[in-house]
Amino acid sequence: MVKKGVILVVDDNKGILEAVRMLLEKHFEKVIVIASPQMIPVTLRGERVDVVLLDMNFSAGINTGNEGLYWLSEIRRVDAALPVVLFTAYADIDLAVRGIKEGAADFVVKPWDNARLLDTLRNALTLKSAGSGRVAAVPAAGDGGEMFWGESRAMMQLRHLVEKVSRTEANVLITGENGTGKEMLAREIHRFSGRNGGPLVTVDMGAITETLFESELFGHVKGAFTDARADRPGKFEAASGGTLFLDEIGNLTYHLQAKLLTVLQNRSVVRVGSNVPVPVNIRLIAATNRDLQEMVTREVFREDLLYRINTIHVEIPPLRERPEDIGALSEIFLLRYAAHYGRAALHLSAAAREKLKIQPWPGNIRELQHTLEKAVIICEGDTLDVGDFDFARQKKELQPKREVATLGEMEYSMIREAMEKYDGNLSLVAAQLGISRQTLYNKIKRYEL
Numbered sequence: 060m061v062k063k064g065v066i067l068v069v070d071d072n073k074g075i076l077e078a079v080r081m082l083l084e085k086h087f088e089k090v091i092v093i094a095s096p097q098m099i100p101v102t103l104r105g106e107r108v109d110v111v112l113l114d115m116n117f118s119a120g121i122n123t124g125n126e127g128l129y130w131l132s133e134i135r136r137v138d139a140a141l142p143v144v145l146f147t148a149y150a151d152i153d154l155a156v157r158g159i160k161e162g163a164a165d166f167v168v169k170p171w172d173n174a175r176l177l178d179t180l181r182n183a184l185t186l187k188s189a190g191s192g193r194v195a196a197v198p199a200a201g202d203g204g205e206m207f208w209g210e211s212r213a214m215m216q217l218r219h220l221v222e223k224v225s226r227t228e229a230n231v232l233i234t235g236e237n238g239t240g241k242e243m244l245a246r247e248i249h250r251f252s253g254r255n256g257g258p259l260v261t262v263d264m265g266a267i268t269e270t271l272f273e274s275e276l277f278g279h280v281k282g283a284f285t286d287a288r289a290d291r292p293g294k295f296e297a298a299s300g301g302t303l304f305l306d307e308i309g310n311l312t313y314h315l316q317a318k319l320l321t322v323l324q325n326r327s328v329v330r331v332g333s334n335v336p337v338p339v340n341i342r343l344i345a346a347t348n349r350d351l352q353e354m355v356t357r358e359v360f361r362e363d364l365l366y367r368i369n370t371i372h373v374e375i376p377p378l379r380e381r382p383e384d385i386g387a388l389s390e391i392f393l394l395r396y397a398a399h400y401g402r403a404a405l406h407l408s409a410a411a412r413e414k415l416k417i418q419p420w421p422g423n424i425r426e427l428q429h430t431l432e433k434a435v436i437i438c439e440g441d442t443l444d445v446g447d448f449d450f451a452r453q454k455k456e457l458q459p460k461r462e463v464a465t466l467g468e469m470e471y472s473m474i475r476e477a478m479e480k481y482d483g484n485l486s487l488v489a490a491q492l493g494i495s496r497q498t499l500y501n502k503i504k505r506y507e508l
Contacts, residue, residue, distance in 0.1 A: 070114040142183035209384030225251030233346040235375035238425030241346040249302040257301025265310035283332025309349035378420040392431035
């Protein structure tokens with residue numbers, strides 16, 4: 060087997076340097092080790108380097124990780140396309156996540172797992188060959204979501220399209236199953252765009268009642284209705300100068316679609332209780348898990364509105380169609396929840412990794428995330444095996460029907476059957492079940508239907 064790739068390892072612990080060098084020399088073309096980050100610029104100018112493995116702490120007695128972030132920025136100044144894998148202590152996981160946001164390809168936690176370290180460096184090397192220096196884009200906690208690009212061909216093609224589209228002012232329609240990360244992708248489009256200095260305003264269209272639709276989106280003036288005690292701008296005005304993200308747009312009723320279309324055509328809103336148009340300057344991104352073209356055929360979605368929001372169509376593939384991404388995603392969630400619950404570094408057994416890859420994941424990344432979180436909570440050792448995972452949804456669907464079911468199971472089944480019967484029309488489903496549309500929507504979110 061031909062060994063490929065030149066790896067530069069930077070760590071001031073000579074014992075670690077020697078151990079890593081001995082491991083990597085068996086698998087890569089060349090391994091360069093340096094104990095001082097001050098030597099990084101000289102080394103990069105004098106040697107061909109394909110991947111950097113960079114420690115996050117160098118100064119004696121200091122353990123902030125800021126040194127690693129500083130040298131990450133210096134490396135990216137020299138070569139922005141050079142993949143950098145951060146080598147971090149368990150306590151610095153949050154800083155490592157910040158490092159990924161600032162351009163690192165990935166991170167590995169000390170004490171490291173040899174297989175995990177090798178896989179991470181190989182992945183970074185593959186991305187270098189493909190012309191991409193990052194494995195994942197991971198905004199820091201509190202940013203409202205994470206966009207994991209993964210390693211699959213489908214996601215690399217998606218990222219290429221998104222980076223091209225983001226720089227335009229074109230309206231974007233994002234489609235994909237529940238849990239694939241449509242809102243996260245909308246945030247990435249905004250971040251890549253020329254509007255990233257402006258606001259990103261998100262509206263869950265399924266959660267807005269019909270009576271509040273105009274007030275929420277278009278605003279109202281004082282006295283427009285009983286509780287209107289002051290003028291209030293709507294979501295369109297709030298997003299002016301930035302991006303407006305309309306999630307679950309397929310749940311919008313037909314007569315409200317006409318009102319939305321009018322605003323998009325006129326690029327102005329009229330607040331409830333006013334006759335004065337207010338100009339708005341927004342870039343529109345919409346998302347749905349429904350087939351809008353089929354809804355147009357059934358005359359439950361306006362064709363002219365579809366044309367307006369669908370300048371560019373971006374579809375996120377389900378997780379089951381890109382199993383090569385599951386391992387990396389699992390490791391990221393594993394590290395995050397181990398840190399969150401105060402656990403030592405955890406690892407996946409080979410059997411568990413394979414089991415995760417062959418699951419159908421109807422809930423996609425969201426379901427994988429919840430599954431990893433539960434596994435971190437219940438496992439007792441430092442390695443997660445197959446028995447630590449609860450694939451409850453698959454078990455429930457494969458088991459024969461029981462005569463006795465929990466209230467939650469009955470409710471889940473009733474809602475699912477009604478949604479299948481009425482093809483996802485929430486108004487008809489709510490009427491069938493005898494509950495309000497808002498209550499139905501909350502339960503759909505709860506059961507991830």
